[in-house]
Every structure is written in C-alpha cells, then in structure tokens.
Amino acid sequence: MPSLIFRKGLDLKHAVAAEVAADYHSELVDRIRNSTHRYTSGRVTIYLAREFGFCYGVDRAIDYAYQTRRRFPDRPVYLTSEIIHNPYVNGKLRTAGIRFLSDPGEDADQLGREAVVILPAFGVEVAELEQYVRQGCTVIDTTCGSVLNVWKTVRQYAADGFTTVIHGKAHHEETRATASQTLTIPQGRYLVVLDRAEALIVCDYIRHGGEARAWLARVGKAASGGFDPDRDLQRIGVANQTTMLTTDSLEIGDLFRQAMIDRYGDADLSRHYRAFDTTCSATQDRQDAAMALVDQRRLDLMFVVGGYNSSNTCNLARMCAERVRTFHIVDAACLVSPDEVRHRPVSTGRQGTTAQGPRHDEAITGDWLPRRGPLSIGLTGGASTPQNIMGRVIETLAEFAAHA
Numbered sequence: 001m002p003s004l005i006f007r008k009g010l011d012l013k014h015a016v017a018a019e020v021a022a023d024y025h026s027e028l029v030d031r032i033r034n035s036t037h038r039y040t041s042g043r044v045t046i047y048l049a050r051e052f053g054f055c056y057g058v059d060r061a062i063d064y065a066y067q068t069r070r071r072f073p074d075r076p077v078y079l080t081s082e083i084i085h086n087p088y089v090n091g092k093l094r095t096a097g098i099r100f101l102s103d104p105g106e107d108a109d110q111l112g113r114e115a116v117v118i119l120p121a122f123g124v125e126v127a128e129l130e131q132y133v134r135q136g137c138t139v140i141d142t143t144c145g146s147v148l149n150v151w152k153t154v155r156q157y158a159a160d161g162f163t164t165v166i167h168g169k170a171h172h173e174e175t176r177a178t179a180s181q182t183l184t185i186p187q188g189r190y191l192v193v194l195d196r197a198e199a200l201i202v203c204d205y206i207r208h209g210g211e212a213r214a215w216l217a218r219v220g221k222a223a224s225g226g227f228d229p230d231r232d233l234q235r236i237g238v239a240n241q242t243t244m245l246t247t248d249s250l251e252i253g254d255l256f257r258q259a260m261i262d263r264y265g266d267a268d269l270s271r272h273y274r275a276f277d278t279t280c281s282a283t284q285d286r287q288d289a290a291m292a293l294v295d296q297r298r299l300d301l302m303f304v305v306g307g308y309n310s311s312n313t314c315n316l317a318r319m320c321a322e323r324v325r326t327f328h329i330v331d332a333a334c335l336v337s338p339d340e341v342r343h344r345p346v347s348t349g350r351q352g353t354t355a356q357g358p359r360h361d362e363a364i365t366g367d368w369l370p371r372r373g374p375l376s377i378g379l380t381g382g383a384s385t386p387q388n389i390m391g392r393v394i395e396t397l398a399e400f401a402a403h404a
C-alpha cells in the first residue's frame with residue numbers, strides 16, 4: 001500500500017478547537033487586542049504591537065498536529081523536529097504523546113508503516129520526505145504555503161539556469177529545505193549567505209573573480225556540492241528565508257544586483273540577475289507593527305517574547321533594540337523579579353538549536369525595571385509565540401511595576 005500524505009488536515013478542526021484554545025488562548029490578550037492595544041495598571045502602561053503572535057502558518061501547523069493525535073490515538077506519532085520554534089508549544093505536543101525524531105534514541109530509519117510523521121511548518125528536505133514515503137509512513141505535511149511559494153521560486157530559478165542565492169541561516173530547517181528544492185532540477189545549484197558581510201565576499205568574487213578554492217573555504221560550506229564560483233555565479237536568483245528582516249534581505253539583493261551590473265553591464269542585467277522578496281506577509285506585518293510601536297510611543301522598555309531559536313522573533317528583537325532598550329524573553333518565567341530578568345542578548349546573533357528547547361546565550365540583567373514614575377512598556381511576540389504566554393508576561397510586568 002502506498003504511503004498516505006495528508007496536506008489539508010484531517011477533518012477534525014472542530015473536534016480539537018477547544019483543546020487548542022485551552023492550550024494557547026488568553027482572554028486578557030483578546031480583550032486588549034479588541035480595544036486599544038493598551039493595558040494600564042497603576043503606573044505602568046503596556047502597549048501591544050498591532051500584529052504579534054501566531055501567524056497563519058503556525059496556527060495551521062498546530063491545528064494539524066492536534067488533529068493528528070486525535071485521529072491516530074493508537075499509532076506512534078512523530079514530529080521530525082520542533083514543529084515551530086517555541087519551547088512551550090513543543091512541550092505541549094510532547095505531553096500529548098507526540099515523539100520527536102530529533103531526540104536522542106529516536107531513529108527515523110527504523111520507522112515502519114504504523115508510524116505517523118508530522119512535517120513542521122518550515123518543511124523538510126526533499127530526501128527526508130522521500131525516506132518517510134519509502135518506509136510507508138503516514139505523513140502529515142504542515143509546510144506553510146508561504147514556504148511552498150519560496151520553493152516554487154527557487155525551482156523556477158534552477159529551471160531557467162540561475163543559481164539560487166538564499167539569504168538565510170544555513171542551519172535553519174526552512175533554508176535547508178529550500179536549498180534541497182533547487183537540487184530537484186537538473187543543474188540546480190544554491191548558495192546560502194547569512195548577512196551583508198558574507199554577501200560582500202560573494203559580490204567581490206562576482207566583480208573580480210579570485211582563487212576559487214580559497215573562496216569556497218570561506219563561504220562555500222553552505223553551497224550545493226561541486227559549487228564552482230566561476231561557473232555558478234554567472235547567473236543568480238536571490239531569495240530569502242521567509243522570516244528574515246526585510247530591510248536586510250532587500251539590501252543584500254541590491255548588493256548582488258549592483259555587483260552583476262558592475263560585472264556584466266546594465267543592459268544585460270536580466271540575463272544574470274533575478275530577485276524575489278520571499279519574506280512572508282506575516283513576518284512583514286509583525287516587523288511593521290513593531291517598528292510603528294517603537295517609533296510612535298515613548299517607550300521606557302520593549303519586550304519581545306518568543307523562542308531564542310525563532311528566527312522571526314530574533315529579528316524583531318534586533319529591530320527594536322536599535323531604537324529602545326529591548327529584552328528578548330521566552331516567557332514570563334524570564335521575569336525573575338523586579339531586580340532580575342533572564343533574556344537572550346539581542347546583539348549576539350547566535351541561536352540555540354537544541355531539540356530540548358533553547359537555553360543558549362541567555363544572560364541575566366539586574367536593575368532592569370525603573371522604580372519610580374509612570375512607565376511605558378512595549379510588547380510584541382514572534383509568529384510562534386502563543387497568546388497565553390504573552391498574557392502571563394503582561395500580568396507579571398504589571399505586578400512587578402506595582403510592587404517595585
């Protein structure tokens with residue numbers, strides 16, 4: 001019997017709705033969201049960004065995971081790795097009995113026909129999906145439609161003879177999955193660049209060439225096998241991980257565009273360069289709303305709530321930190337006391353990736369809460385941050401401000 005793949009849920013949306021709401025909903029946040037996006041208690045006013053928290057892709061992935069557990073109560077259900085990058089959500093799924101193939105002791109090679117495998121919102125590499133199908137597993141594919149659009153774009157680049165340059169994090173599941181899509185087309189190739197600094201190294205090679213082997217040692221680790229910069233940088237198409245900072249992605253696209261003009265001339269640009277901004281609308285909306293908040297309010301502090309390995313949350317924190325004192329926290333437990341906050345230092349640029357939940361790069365800052373006078377605090381959450389986590393952060397901030 002061929003492997004079954006479910007891509008549109010399992011017709012149990014209504015059956016699991018109450019359970020999903022109980023696990024992630026917050027009446028307090030709903031109330032604030034449906035009024036002025038502002039919460040005042042004593043001397044503190046907390047301003048909520050207009051857009052924050054679960055995006056459509058995350059909503060759908062979580063919904064499908066709950067439906068899967070309900071539909072297959074007697075079969076082993078697995079996630080390939082974290083369904084989204086939020087430790088609370090992953091913890092809930094573990095409690096529901098869903099196992100993680102990324103955990104020590106689990107072995108994807110041993111899965112048989114009875115196994116049900118849930119693919120995360122950011123998708124998996126082509127070879128990984130093929131393996132589950134070969135083994136006859138039932139597959140629940142929650143890959144977000146915005147990620148599928150990126151895949152379509154990069155396959156088109158490959159079909160037209162362009163190397164895909166992905167602005168993204170080479171270790172991130174979504175970028176690895178996107179890169180693998182380019183290789184489904186004969187002659188497809190890719191190169192991942194993390195940031196402006198790496199893009200400039202590539203641009204320099206486009207303009208002036210160089211010693212390929214030395215160049216590959218610097219940036220070639222995140223490239224398709226057999227990458228030859230002399231051949232593979234002649235025609236490039238730029239795409240980005242859906243959760244990158246749009247301003248960064250656009251700047252990197254412009255750097256490549258200019259390098260191609262310098263190398264091949266303006267008239268010939270379309271033969272050598274393509275670009276498509278693949279930031280998803282949910283990421284964009286949350287970035288715009290956070291910017292509006294920090295620009296329009298006189299904030300004393302800004303809190304960005306979400307997993308430390310959540311790319312879009314880290315980018316929100318980076319944006320906000322450029323304008324106001326910002327703390328990136330996972331949840332209310334990070335607000336240890338009015339004297340102490342645990343948080344991910346915004347400037348590190350590094351992210352934890354453990355399946356057990358990120359605890360890398362956490363710092364403790366003392367004396368974070370102004371003790372006197374009115375206090376304005378901004379608040380937002382990444383696309384993988386549940387509403388009830390935000391609600392507890394609001395309550396804790398209000399309580400600390402009252403008693404500090």
Ligand code: SF4
Pocket residue numbers: 055056057058121122144145146147242243280281282283312383
């Ligand atoms: S952040 Fe964007 S691409 Fe990722 S799951 Fe949400 S909507 Fe989809």
